[in-house]
Amino acid sequence: MMSIFFQNPTNYYKIILLHIEKISVPWSDSEIVVTGTFGAVKEDDTLICYGHLVNHPKYGRQFAAERYEQPAPSTEAGLVAYLAEKQFKGIGPKTAQRIVDRLGENAITKIIQDPTALTGLGLPNQVQTDLVSTLKQTYGMERVMLQLNAWHIPSRLASAIYQKYQGETLTKLAEDPYRLVSDVTGIGFRRADEIAAAQDFTAADPHRVRSAIRAAFDRLNNADGAVYTDVATLLPLTQHVLSEGVLFPVPDVAAITAVLKAMVQDKTIVSEHQRLYLTPYYEAEWQIASGLTKLAQADIHADWGMKKVAAAVTQVAKNIGVTYDTSQSAALTTALTQPVFLLTGGPGTGKTTVIRGLIGAYAQLHHVSLDPADYTDTPFPIQLAAPTGRAAKRMSELTGLPAGTIHRLLGLTGRDPGEMFTPPSPVSAQLVIIDEMSMVDMFLFRQLIKALTPGTQLVLVGDKDQLPSVGPGQVFADLLSSQTLPAAFLTKIHRQAAGSSIVQMAHDVNDGLVPPDLFTNHADRSFFRVAAEQVPNVVGQIVAKAAKKFDPLDIQVLAPMYRGPAGVTHLNDVLQDVLNPATPENSKEIVVGTTHYRIGDKVLQLVNDPEHNVFNGEIGKITSLTPAKQDPKHQDKLTVAYDETEVTYDRSDFNNITRAYCTTIHKAQGSEFPLVILPVVHEYGRMLERNLLYTAITRTEKLLILVGEESAVTAAIDRPGARRATTLDQRLLAQAHNGAGQATAAQPASDQAVQSASPAEPADQSASSAAVAGTSAAPERPAPPLTYAMILQHRIDPMIGMTGVTPAQFMPGHTPTEQAQEEEG
Numbered sequence: 001m002m003s004i005f006f007q008n009p010t011n012y013y014k015i016i017l018l019h020i021e022k023i024s025v026p027w028s029d030s031e032i033v034v035t036g037t038f039g040a041v042k043e044d045d046t047l048i049c050y051g052h053l054v055n056h057p058k059y060g061r062q063f064a065a066e067r068y069e070q071p072a073p074s075t076e077a078g079l080v081a082y083l084a085e086k087q088f089k090g091i092g093p094k095t096a097q098r099i100v101d102r103l104g105e106n107a108i109t110k111i112i113q114d115p116t117a118l119t120g121l122g123l124p125n126q127v128q129t130d131l132v133s134t135l136k137q138t139y140g141m142e143r144v145m146l147q148l149n150a151w152h153i154p155s156r157l158a159s160a161i162y163q164k165y166q167g168e169t170l171t172k173l174a175e176d177p178y179r180l181v182s183d184v185t186g187i188g189f190r191r192a193d194e195i196a197a198a199q200d201f202t203a204a205d206p207h208r209v210r211s212a213i214r215a216a217f218d219r220l221n222n223a224d225g226a227v228y229t230d231v232a233t234l235l236p237l238t239q240h241v242l243s244e245g246v247l248f249p250v251p252d253v254a255a256i257t258a259v260l261k262a263m264v265q266d267k268t269i270v271s272e273h274q275r276l277y278l279t280p281y282y283e284a285e286w287q288i289a290s291g292l293t294k295l296a297q298a299d300i301h302a303d304w305g306m307k308k309v310a311a312a313v314t315q316v317a318k319n320i321g322v323t324y325d326t327s328q329s330a331a332l333t334t335a336l337t338q339p340v341f342l343l344t345g346g347p348g349t350g351k352t353t354v355i356r357g358l359i360g361a362y363a364q365l366h367h368v369s370l371d372p373a374d375y376t377d378t379p380f381p382i383q384l385a386a387p388t389g390r391a392a393k394r395m396s397e398l399t400g401l402p403a404g405t406i407h408r409l410l411g412l413t414g415r416d417p418g419e420m421f422t423p424p425s426p427v428s429a430q431l432v433i434i435d436e437m438s439m440v441d442m443f444l445f446r447q448l449i450k451a452l453t454p455g456t457q458l459v460l461v462g463d464k465d466q467l468p469s470v471g472p473g474q475v476f477a478d479l480l481s482s483q484t485l486p487a488a489f490l491t492k493i494h495r496q497a498a499g500s501s502i503v504q505m506a507h508d509v510n511d512g513l514v515p516p517d518l519f520t521n522h523a524d525r526s527f528f529r530v531a532a533e534q535v536p537n538v539v540g541q542i543v544a545k546a547a548k549k550f551d552p553l554d555i556q557v558l559a560p561m562y563r564g565p566a567g568v569t570h571l572n573d574v575l576q577d578v579l580n581p582a583t584p585e586n587s588k589e590i591v592v593g594t595t596h597y598r599i600g601d602k603v604l605q606l607v608n609d610p611e612h613n614v615f616n617g618e619i620g621k622i623t624s625l626t627p628a629k630q631d632p633k634h635q636d637k638l639t640v641a642y643d644e645t646e647v648t649y650d651r652s653d654f655n656n657i658t659r660a661y662c663t664t665i666h667k668a669q670g671s672e673f674p675l676v677i678l679p680v681v682h683e684y685g686r687m688l689e690r691n692l693l694y695t696a697i698t699r700t701e702k703l704l705i706l707v708g709e710e711s712a713v714t715a716a717i718d719r720p721g722a723r724r725a726t727t728l729d730q731r732l733l734a735q736a737h738n739g740a741g742q743a744t745a746a747q748p749a750s751d752q753a754v755q756s757a758s759p760a761e762p763a764d765q766s767a768s769s770a771a772v773a774g775t776s777a778a779p780e781r782p783a784p785p786l787t788y789a790m791i792l793q794h795r796i797d798p799m800i801g802m803t804g805v806t807p808a809q810f811m812p813g814h815t816p817t818e819q820a821q822e823e824e825g
């Protein structure tokens with residue numbers, strides 16, 4: 001028996017008062033409040049709930065059910081009574097008895113699966129239709145929820161699954177439980193594997209192997225930023241994924257290879273010259289290359305003659321008050337006259353100064369006003385954008401013009417992964433300038449390119465040596481290394497004139513040099529030699545002292561990773577105690593996992609949220625906080641003040657923020673801070689790479705304090721970051737070799753990039769299965785020496801991790817017997 005206090009019809013969350021028959025936790029009352037996700041339960045139902053006792057701030061002790069079971073009517077009499085209930089209109093005890101006599105104890109399942117099972121029982125049509133639909137709506141869902149519970153799927157995920165597949169849930173999961181991995185956020189290969197095991201799937205079931213191959217790609221694409229892989233890397237990784245599902249033995253290589261071939265055949269995977277791509281990645285590269293080539297070949301009506309351009313540059317230099325150096329002037333001239341232009345350079349080389357000049361000279365040459373007030377009805381002709389909110393804000397401050405995130409420019413929310421695969425809103429601008437290009441991943445860049453119309457000028461600015469994007473690809477580095485687009489590499493340091501030794505140090509580190517004075521203290525930088533275990537304590541002391549001189553928002557500790565004693569999480573614990581300790585005056589807290597938030601805490605926004613005008617990378621301060629027990633609606637709430645906005649978060653949004661006394665170096669990209677404190681210890685392991693150190697150093701505006709082990713710093717400088725496995729540079733070269741006509745042909749309206757790539761990459765798809773099989777139907781197109789050499793230089797040994805596997809195993813028609821013969825022979 002129960003009373004339902006509350007139910008949310010959209011996610012099946014319910015609060016129920018249950019009369020207790022039996023309970024296994026200490027409880028003295030005869031009733032208990034239970035919360036959780038429940039199917040269509042009724043007041044006289046019996047439920048078995050699994051979960052734990054919790055202490056609700058207002059309502060006290062309750063039982064939080066993680067899953068539940070509902071014993072189905074287990075006797076014919078129970079079933080008759082159930083079907084005779086008033087919810088089934090037109091069915092009384094006699095009709096119910098007839099149904100059960102005909103269909104037996106499994107009557108409900110039989111009716112749901114095949115409504116014609118009721119034919120011949122003399123039920124009026126309307127009664128029959130109502131019965132089937134009520135059973136499907138209620139018992140159908142209930143049955144699904146029960147089954148999902150039986151597979152130990154937590155209620156939250158169970159309701160997400162039901163919402164996705166509705167009445168077809170069990171049929172779809174019987175066919176292929178692995179579809180959950182791509183269809184429902186929060187379900188990975190291992191959980192799908194458990195459902196498969198419960199349904200008697202076999203270890204080498206093609207759905208299972210296919211899903212493991214996708215999971216292996218997913219790890220390579222997202223953890224390593226790779227766009228493609230090869231058989232020798234993919235097979236052992238797939239085996240590793242398969243071995244994580246402890247319920248099955250690991251299938252042999254032949255079974256995996258067979259599925260891999262099938263995936264190539266059905267175009268889930270593209271195989272080209274021994275490289276394997278998930279098709280969307282392959283297509284994205286071609287679409288970027290052909291879209292960019294089209295932009296680069298469009299007429300931008302910039303044929304004023306060099307004299308006029310030079311005059312505009314001179315005028316703008318005068319207005320800004322600089323004398324551009326030779327490469328800066330050349331960069332400006334090219335940017336003004338070319339449809340697509342790339343500008344790269346280290347810190348202080350004048351990238352922003354060139355952008356400012358470009359905007360001024362562009363306005364002069366095109367006779368456009370730079371006053372946003374003149375554009376109330378028409379879009380501003382120059383659009384400035386950057387990948388993070390902070391970088392956009394900086395861009396706006398330095399140029400005096402409006403700037404926003406790329407997401408905002410393209411109308412993307414940042415919340416729905418599907419939006420990267422649907423057409424973006426077109427961008428109506430004459431000139432688009434993107435800063436911090438090294439942070440832009442291939443899918444975001446593809447959306448940008450798709451949103452631009454040929455005739456729009458595009459200027460991409462960044463520092464190619466900084467960390468590549470968090471997402472897959474290394475777009476900016478590839479665009480530059482393809483040498484197919486007009487580009488300028490600024491190398492002369494201008495900021496040094498202001499007396500900064502940090503900028504020079506950054507350039508040295510980037511060149512792989514250990515500056516001789518690296519560990520001596522300067523006015524603007526110092527080094528604290530400490531052992532790894534002392535780092536948290538020493539960083540805490542430095543920050544405590546610095547907080548007397550600096551606004552705590554201007555002090556930024558950076559570390560490469562979250563875990564470990566010198567990792568972001570532990571340093572945040574230490575620094576929160578230093579900068580914002582719990583005191584009797586500041587005792588209100590909201591606890592999220594192991595984090596305790598208090599008023600005054602410095603926090604970082606982790607995702608783009610255009611709705612609230614706050615973006616990934618922005619840092620703010622908690623200004624008010626209401627724990628649930630003090631809120632009239634019993635909800636935890638906290639408000640964060642950012643530079644330009646205030647955002648209130650409730651519990652469902654708490655994952656969007658984290659403490660920011662210390663942040664990862666990746667998250668700090670696109671931002672600069674007056675004081676940077678940078679621990680560097682061997683504990684960071686393989687993350688200690690040159691471009692990571694370089695990126696961290698270049699976040700500093702005024703003062704840099706390094707803390708840690710000298711040998712860890714020199715080790716990082718000695719270790720250049722690995723090149724990501726991408727082929728965008730080759731695609732651009734192929735487009736460039738094809739000329740204007742081919743570039744247009746290479747991007748048909750339907751975005752059939754795979755087929756469209758044919759002129760440049762003959763028989764891409766027909767070569768596919770052959771390449772997996774180890775032969776190449778398509779002759780290897782000789783790549784220009786620079787790009788090809790780069791790829792060779794970083795090429796992974798194709799047989800790494802393949803002990804006991806021979807290349808012959810990938811030959812057509814290979815069977816284990818053949819392999820045995822080859823080995824014996």
Ligand SMILES: Nc1ncnc2c1ncn2[C@@H]1O[C@H](COP(=O)(O)OP(=O)(O)OP(=O)(O)O)[C@@H](O)[C@H]1O
Pocket residue numbers: 322323324325328345346347348349350351352353354494495
């Ligand atoms: N040609 C020049 N003559 C004199 N000063 C210059 C020149 N170019 C740039 N500067 C100055 O050098 C400093 C750095 O320039 P700028 O900010 O444009 O570089 P940046 O490449 O954008 O640097 P960062 O990537 O670190 O932001 C600025 O103070 C700028 O005014």
